[in-house]
Amino acid sequence: xxxxxxxxxxxxxxxxxxxxxxxxxxxxxPPRRCAHQAVVVPQGGGQLWIFGGEFASPxxxxxxxxxDLWVLHLATKTWEQVRSPGGPSGRSGxxxxxxxxxxxxxxxxxxxTRDYIYYNDLYAFSLDAFTWSRLSPSxxxxxxxxxxxxxxxxxxxxxxxxxxxxxxxxKDVDRxxxxxxxxxxxAEEGREGRWAWARVNPSGxxxxxxxxxxxxxAPNHQTLLFGGVCDEEEEESLEGHFLNDLHFYDPxxxxxxxxxxxxxxxEKRRRRRGKKGEPGGANQQEMKGTGAQEPLEVVREVVAxxxxxxxxxxxxxxxxxxxxxxxDNDEDDDDGPxxxxxxAVEPSPRSNAMLAAKHGRLYLYGxxxxxxxxxxxxxxxxxxxxxxxxxxxxxxEVDPESQEWLEExxxxxxxxxxxxxxxxxxxxxxxxxxxxxxxxxxxxxQRPSAAPGEPFADSLPRTEQ
Numbered sequence: 001x002x003x004x005x006x007x008x009x010x011x012x013x014x015x016x017x018x019x020x021x022x023x024x025x026x027x028x029x030p031p032r033r034c035a036h037q038a039v040v041v042p043q044g045g046g047q048l049w050i051f052g053g054e055f056a057s058p059x060x061x062x063x064x065x066x067x068d069l070w071v072l073h074l075a076t077k078t079w080e081q082v083r084s085p086g087g088p089s090g091r092s093g094x095x096x097x098x099x100x101x102x103x104x105x106x107x108x109x110x111x112x113t114r115d116y117i118y119y120n121d122l123y124a125f126s127l128d129a130f131t132w133s134r135l136s137p138s139x140x141x142x143x144x145x146x147x148x149x150x151x152x153x154x155x156x157x158x159x160x161x162x163x164x165x166x167x168x169x170x171k172d173v174d175r176x177x178x179x180x181x182x183x184x185x186x187a188e189e190g191r192e193g194r195w196a197w198a199r200v201n202p203s204g205x206x207x208x209x210x211x212x213x214x215x216x217x218a219p220n221h222q223t224l225l226f227g228g229v230c231d232e233e234e235e236e237s238l239e240g241h242f243l244n245d246l247h248f249y250d251p252x253x254x255x256x257x258x259x260x261x262x263x264x265x266x267e268k269r270r271r272r273r274g275k276k277g278e279p280g281g282a283n284q285q286e287m288k289g290t291g292a293q294e295p296l297e298v299v300r301e302v303v304a305x306x307x308x309x310x311x312x313x314x315x316x317x318x319x320x321x322x323x324x325x326x327x328d329n330d331e332d333d334d335d336g337p338x339x340x341x342x343x344a345v346e347p348s349p350r351s352n353a354m355l356a357a358k359h360g361r362l363y364l365y366g367x368x369x370x371x372x373x374x375x376x377x378x379x380x381x382x383x384x385x386x387x388x389x390x391x392x393x394x395x396x397e398v399d400p401e402s403q404e405w406l407e408e409x410x411x412x413x414x415x416x417x418x419x420x421x422x423x424x425x426x427x428x429x430x431x432x433x434x435x436x437x438x439x440x441x442x443x444x445x446q447r448p449s450a451a452p453g454e455p456f457a458d459s460l461p462r463t464e465q
Contacts, residue, residue, distance in 0.1 A: 004058045007032035011072075014365075014381070016358065019395060028079050030070045031055065035092035039103060043127055045075030049103060054092035065090035065110050069125070087132040088123050093146030097158060101127045104135075104158060104185075109146040109165075118144035118165040122185075122195075139197035142183050147211055153251040154221040158185040161225075161249070164211035176233055178209040204256035207247045212351030214367070218386055219360050223249040224259070226364060229351040242349035242369045262390050263344060346392050347382050360387050363395075 009032040011024045036053025040046070050070045056063050067090035069082045088094070094108025103125040109118045120142055122135040141160075142148070148163030160183045166176040182202060188194040207213070213228030225247040229240040246259030347353070353367030362384040368377050381396035 005056055005060055006058070007034060007055055009033065014363075016361075021396075024077070026072070026077050026079055030068065030079065030081070031066070033066055033092075036066070037094060037096035037105070039096050039098050041098045041103075041127060043101070044073060047074060048072040049096075049125075051096055051103075051105060052088070052091050052094055052108065062113065063111055065092055067091070082130055084125070084130055084132050086134070087125070088121065089119075091119060093164075094119070095148055095150035095160075097150050097152050099124075099152055099156070099158065103127065104150075106150055106160060107142070107145050107148060107163065109144075116166070118146060120144040133193070135193075135195055137185060137195035137197045138188075140199065141185075141197035142181065143179070145179055148179070149213070149215045149223065149225065151215060151217055151223045155251070156187065157251070159183075159223065159249070159251060160185065161223075162207075162210070162213070176231060176238075178211050178231065180206070180209045200254055202249065202254045202256050205247070205258040206256045207245070208243075210243060213243075214353045214355035214364070216355040216357045216362060218248065218357055218362075221251065222257075223251070224355065224357065224362060225249065226355055227347070227350050227353060227367065240351075240370055242351060244347050244349040259389070261344070261346075261384075261392075262388070264391050344391055345394055347380070348378075348398075350378060353378075357386065360385065362386055364392075 009029045011026060011029065013022050013024055014020070015022065030050060033053035033055050037051055039049045041049065048071065050072070051068070052066050054063055054065050067088060069084065069087065071080050071082055072078075073080065088105055088108075089110065091108035091110050094105055096103055096105045098104075105123045105125070107119050107121070109116060111117075122137065122141075124133050124135055125131070126133070142163070143165065145163030145165045149159065149161035151159050153159060161181075163179045164176060165179070166174045169175050182200050184198045184200050186196050186198065188196055207225055207228075208230060210228035210230045214226045216224045216226075218224050227243045227245070229242050232239045232241065246261075248257040248259055249255075250257065347364055347367075348369065350367035350369045354365040356363050364382045364384070366378045366380065368375055370376070378398055379396070380394070380398040383393045383395055384391075385393075
């Protein structure tokens with residue numbers, strides 16, 4: 001199946017008050033990449049530190065892993081590459097956090113056309129001396145992995161949870177592992193530069209095993225975990241089940257909590273139950289008996305133009321006689337808002353979304369999901385009030401028009417892309433974008449849009465035909 005991958009080195013800022021994205025043009029940025037790590041620290045009027053990541057050819061067959069370290073000085077809006085020996089090897093999928101006046105980096109992986117390797121090494125970068133040091137904690141730490149959770153607790157410990165790794169079981173056959181263990185990394189008291197690993201076993205409603213989940217730290221120092229993908233792997237196939245659930249980890253109580261939303265508050269007007277002999281009383285009971293429905297599970301298969309079969313499952317809430325979800329106590333239903341029958345808004349299942357908490361609100365941007373053999377990249381934006389925990393708010397809706405399936409590219413073109421990976425800043429996409437626009441104009445056709453209320457994942461196979 002043909003596909004093309006684009007990499008970017010653009011910088012965008014989302015203004016919470018104005019509810020708007022702004023592209024910021026700063027000269028000499030890092031080369032284009034993905035799967036890197038970025039950490040913000042208050043030093044020097046605010047700094048954004050970036051390490052590592054990967055670049056690949058458009059067909060995804062050739063890789064380049066970075067080991068460079070960059071800092072964006074937010075006060076002066078200038079990029080600077082910091083060259084310091086003794087740092088981590090080239091990698092992507094690693095994790096990095098700010099701890100006091102240091103950056104702590106863990107794990108990741110490196111892949112080439114011949115082989116791959118996963119890491120569980122640990123490094124510290126001094127924000128004062130601008131030097132790297134490799135840490136060797138005592139105790140038994142996590143096995144090699146990438147894409148794990150790495151957060152700092154209010155007590156100054158570092159939590160490592162989950163992640164993904166794979167190993168070769170025989171020639172040309174690899175087996176992936178979705179880790180669900182948790183470790184605590186502590187600095188030893190009175191021994192500067194000395195650390196210790198300890199394995200912890202949290203109680204509560206633990207997340208199901210997954211990879212590609214997103215992490216943020218809530219105002220009360222709890223860790224938020226959203227979504228991800230659970231891969232069902234066989235020798236000849238790999239099928240991913242994408243998730244959109246929310247979990248909280250409380251490091252003080254060492255406990256997982258399920259992030260249940262209360263739903264929007266609706267003012268209810270209590271209406272009198274129809275009494276025996278009163279007009280309308282029997283009719284109301286009759287309507288309730290005949291109009292109530294059980295929850296309905298709809299499973300359907302959609303065949304795309306290229307033969308890809310996408311199975312879509314949706315559970316519809318039980319409807320009352322007025323077309324609203326049936327409640328346990330119908331006489332307490334309100335007569336007012338029609339919104340009671342509208343499905344709750346929530347981010348669609350996805351992996352690798354961006355997650356950040358600010359002013360008691362959780363912001364979720366983008367991510368990806370799979371529809372058959374297609375990987376679909378999202379650009380929607382959601383917000384959740386963490387104090388009320390009622391419902392998600394859509395700030396930027398998903399745009400089906402921005403999704404495009406690109407044909408195969410020349411292998412020579414791909415090689416040129418990889419050879420130019422270290423240069424960064426080029427815009428090879430411009431010429432191709434112009435060609436795509438011209439092709440669309442010749443065809444004179446416009447992609448069908450999603451129907452009102454239709455989930456984007458459902459509309460994808462239909463609108464691509």
